[in-house]
Amino acid sequence: MTNEEKFNLITRNLEEVITPEELEDLIASGKTMKHYIGYEVSGKIHIGQGLYIMHKIKDLQEAGVKTTILLADWHTWLNKKLDGKLETAKRLGRDYLEEVLKAAALCVGADPDKIEFVLGSELYEKLGLSYWATVIRVAKATSLSRMIRSTTIMGRKENEVSDAAMLIYPAMQAADIFMQEVNIAQAGTDQRNVHVVARDAANELGFQKPITIHGHLFQGLLQPSLIENPETGRKEMDLEAAKMSKSKPDSGIYMNDTPEEIKRKINHAYAPEGEVEFNPILDWTKWLIFYELNTSFVVKREERFGGNLTYTSYEELEKDYAEKKLHPMDLKNAVAEWLINKLEPARKYFEDPKRKAALEEVESLTRK
Numbered sequence: 001m002t003n004e005e006k007f008n009l010i011t012r013n014l015e016e017v018i019t020p021e022e023l024e025d026l027i028a029s030g031k032t033m034k035h036y037i038g039y040e041v042s043g044k045i046h047i048g049q050g051l052y053i054m055h056k057i058k059d060l061q062e063a064g065v066k067t068t069i070l071l072a073d074w075h076t077w078l079n080k081k082l083d084g085k086l087e088t089a090k091r092l093g094r095d096y097l098e099e100v101l102k103a104a105a106l107c108v109g110a111d112p113d114k115i116e117f118v119l120g121s122e123l124y125e126k127l128g129l130s131y132w133a134t135v136i137r138v139a140k141a142t143s144l145s146r147m148i149r150s151t152t153i154m155g156r157k158e159n160e161v162s163d164a165a166m167l168i169y170p171a172m173q174a175a176d177i178f179m180q181e182v183n184i185a186q187a188g189t190d191q192r193n194v195h196v197v198a199r200d201a202a203n204e205l206g207f208q209k210p211i212t213i214h215g216h217l218f219q220g221l222l223q224p225s226l227i228e229n230p231e232t233g234r235k236e237m238d239l240e241a242a243k244m245s246k247s248k249p250d251s252g253i254y255m256n257d258t259p260e261e262i263k264r265k266i267n268h269a270y271a272p273e274g275e276v277e278f279n280p281i282l283d284w285t286k287w288l289i290f291y292e293l294n295t296s297f298v299v300k301r302e303e304r305f306g307g308n309l310t311y312t313s314y315e316e317l318e319k320d321y322a323e324k325k326l327h328p329m330d331l332k333n334a335v336a337e338w339l340i341n342k343l344e345p346a347r348k349y350f351e352d353p354k355r356k357a358a359l360e361e362v363e364s365l366t367r368k
Contacts, residue, residue, distance in 0.1 A: 003027045006063040013056070013291055015189050016214040018199070023211050026183060035060050035184040038070035038120075038176060041089040041097050042081035043366040044359075046244045046252040047288065048188075048218035050104035051342065055291045056186065056215060058110035065184065067115050070176055071097050074120045078169050082365045086121070093119050095358035100255050103346035107255075118180075127179055134175040134205075135168065141201045142171065150193045174198035178207040185210040188217045190243075216287050219280040220244045220251030221269035226278070237278050246366055256350055256359055259340045266336040271328040276318055281328070281335055289338055290314040299326065299334040 001009075006027050011017050026033060037053065039045075057067050071093035077086040094117075102112040124131050139147070150170035173194050177185050185195060195212040202209040224242040226235040244252030250265055257265070271281040289297050290313070297317070299309040309326065311317040320326040350356050 001063065009059045009063040010065065010184075010213070012059065013216070013287065014213050015216050016192070016212075018195065018212045018214075022209070023184075026211060031183070033060075033063075033065040033184060034068070034180070034182050035065045035186060036068045036070060036177065036180055036182040037186040038072045038075070038173065039097055039101070040072050040079060040081060041076045041093045042079065043246040044254040044256065044362055045097070045100045045104070046218075046246075046254050047284075047339070047343075048216075048244055048252070050100065050255045050346075051108055051288060052215060052218065052291070053186075054101070054104040054108045054110050055288075056213075057105065057115065058108055060184075061111060061114055068180060068182070069098075069101060069115055069117050070123070070180075071117060071119045072176075074124065075169060075172065078165055078172075082362075088365070090119065090121050092358060092362060095354065096362050099349070099355050099358065100346070103349040104255055106345040106349065107342055120176075123176075123180075131175060131179050134178055135171045137205050138171040138174045138178075138197070138201045139168070141204045142197055146197065147171070150197055170194045170197055174201055177210050178202065178205075181208065182210055183208060184213060186213045186215065189214045190217060217243050218252075218287065219278070219283040220248065221253075221265055221280050222248060222251045223270040224278045224280075242278075253339055253343075255343060255346045257343070258347070262339050262343070263336045266332050266339070267329075269332065271332060273328050274322060274324045276322050279321075281331055282318060282321060285317060285331070285335060286314045289335070290317075297334070297338070299330050300337075301330050305330070 003024070007024055010023065011020065017023060039049065060067055073086060073089035073093045076082060076089035076093075077084070082088050082092065098117045101115075101117070105112040105115065147167050147170055170193075174197055177198050185198070187195065192212075192214055195210070195214075199209050199212070201207070219237070219242050221244075225238040227238050228234070229236050250268065253262055253265060266281070269281055271279050276282060285297075289295065295312065297311045299311070301308055305327075309320070309330075317326065321331065350359055
């Protein structure tokens with residue numbers, strides 16, 4: 001594989017790379033490329049965190065990049081998730097989170113055996129004082145106001161930071177990158193602030209500056225909240241309110257959802273006829289179904305409605321939808337069928353009694 005092919009694999013289907021030039025230099029250097037992404041143990045994993053992220057990890061594997069996934073039990077504890085206890089996050093980090101991410105890898109054809117799963121508490125115990133000294137060094141290199149702004153990576157607004165411990169979270173996330181000697185750090189665009197903090201701190205503290213890759217944040221299935229941009233006067237989607245959320249179970253599809261749950265949620269999704277903007281079904285079709293090149297997506301229809309439609313590009317499908325040649329219910333049925341088939345390996349994987357029990361515990365701890 002050429003360096004250009006590696007670059008294209010690593011960067012495709014992302015929202016942002018900071019910076020492309022640094023990534024090109026890293027690939028050309030021949031150095032080991034080490035990639036990392038962290039997950040809180042905060043609830044069930046949805047398809048954006050599962051299928052989409054694992055598609056990218058598959059790309060990275062094919063480009064020769066080594067991937068580490070941090071099972072962030074300490075971050076879960078700081079963020080007061082599950083039952084608020086570190087021991088619960090530690091146990092379910094291995095019993096549920098690691099297992100569901102392995103299942104997601106199987107769904108997209110990535111190799112789970114080539115992914116290193118690291119539990120945060122085990123990493124910190126191994127690194128000892130050097131890790132916590134790095135956390136302090138990052139905190140000293142970052143202003144208080146900037147650290148407060150970075151707490152939005154926890155899925156909270158600045159005014160929801162309820163105790164001083166939460167301010168440690170961004171510094172820990174930067175230290176996670178430095179102490180694992182990561183040169184490619186991944187997250188959603190909602191994590192951009194802390195990645196910039198890490199890059200700036202790296203300059204000051206003498207660490208390797210990480211290249212950061214930011215993936216798409218999937219729109220939730222419910223009708224989005226729109227806000228007016230004061231600069232342009234245009235309506236824009238409130239991304240925090242519109243994304244898939246564990247607090248709104250019908251806003252997303254989870255890796256372990258049954259076929260019946262998938263059909264019900266998709267059928268009730270917001271998808272006005274002919275409207276392309278802020279349409280979650282189109283958003284998922286673009287970023288999931290057409291993730292791979294040379295995709296052929298069939299929308300089944302009765303002959304009296306014109307028969308089946310076959311799409312080989314998202315742009316072609318979007319054009320038909322905008323022109324009302326493709327009805328929302330026909331697209332919804334096709335997307336639901338695609339998801340049911342794609343998630344079948346995960347459902348089978350969780351037939352194992354221990355994995356099923358862990359899933360049920362997570363459900364009981366996050367049920368509203």
